[in-house]
Amino acid sequence: MSAHSPRVFSGVQPTGNLHLGNYLGAIRNFVRLQEEYDCLYCVVDLHAVTIWQEPAELRAATLEVASAFIAAGIDPEKQIIFNQSQVSAHAELAWIFNCVARLGWLNRMTQFKDKAGKNREKASVGLYAYPNLMAADILAYRATHVPIGEDQTQHLELARDIAQKFNNDFNAPDFFPLPEPLLQAEGARIMSLKDGSKKMSKSDPSDLARINLSDDADLIARKVRKARTDPEPLPGDPAGLAERPEARNLVGIYAALGDSSMERVLSEFGGRNFADFKSALTELCVEKLGPMGAEMKRLTADPGYVEDVLARGADRARAIAAPVMAEVYQTMGIVHR
């Protein structure tokens, strides 16, 4: 049993094009968890700038992610919604963790390899150290549970390794909790609509590869219609999707959006063709995403309100992180008053 009281932390980067994968893999779960936990939901702007961002776009994207949190149903009065850079504990603890994490651990991070690509020498130092900042985000609040999509599980394991090493290095058992990932059964890994072997991503050059939370009904319909499939009708059970990644992805999206399972979806649609299934999928997407998109638009038109939510959230977040940082410094022998 952990000595730490349960607390949820998660973050989303403000890098434009929030999409269905972000929603089904993470944000939707944020909304559910608020019934059971104290939660902090963070727009991680310091993570975004590990790759150069156009300042006006960064600002707009920060407000857009915060608006998405609120539009999805997170209550900013009950839970804490804020942007990372307004709470200096994140950057401070990240530096400490730069000194705890080992180069060998970071060298194994597949996301760095993907994002840096062939030109690794030209990647920013921040992009490399990014997972240490992510560990700091979580542990500055001693968060115990972290809702994420599958692509972030390796980073979360690193956060656990960092927590464990800090606790050992300073002979402070249980100083930091070992945070647990919370993954969705359906939705933890939504793939590109154009290629079932690639995850749906903000940075895909083709907008047709993803459904953005800001897309209107016509655009959603067009993207679903153009989504890649295969010529076979849908199988009667999930085993029949094994070698059909695009079909599997669309059935998974339908199951996740409808709070159902692939079994149940296929018991309804097994034997039917994609034209039928795609029109049902379009309808479900529009029904679930439409109202949220409209609310996001309404909120982004009122940046004063959203900025206010972020500032008040940051005040509350600071109040939790400050005593943790004081204990970190004291434990390490760093004079800090």
Ligand code: TYM
């Ligand atoms: P980011 O901004 O890339 O994505 C935000 C969340 O969306 C999930 N996600 C997906 N889930 C399912 N299918 C997909 N195709 C898909 N694409 C993205 C991500 O797993 C994530 O949960 N490093 C993080 C942000 C972060 C963070 C943190 C998360 C920074 N500090 C602390 C948790 C705790 C990231 O880049 O997420």
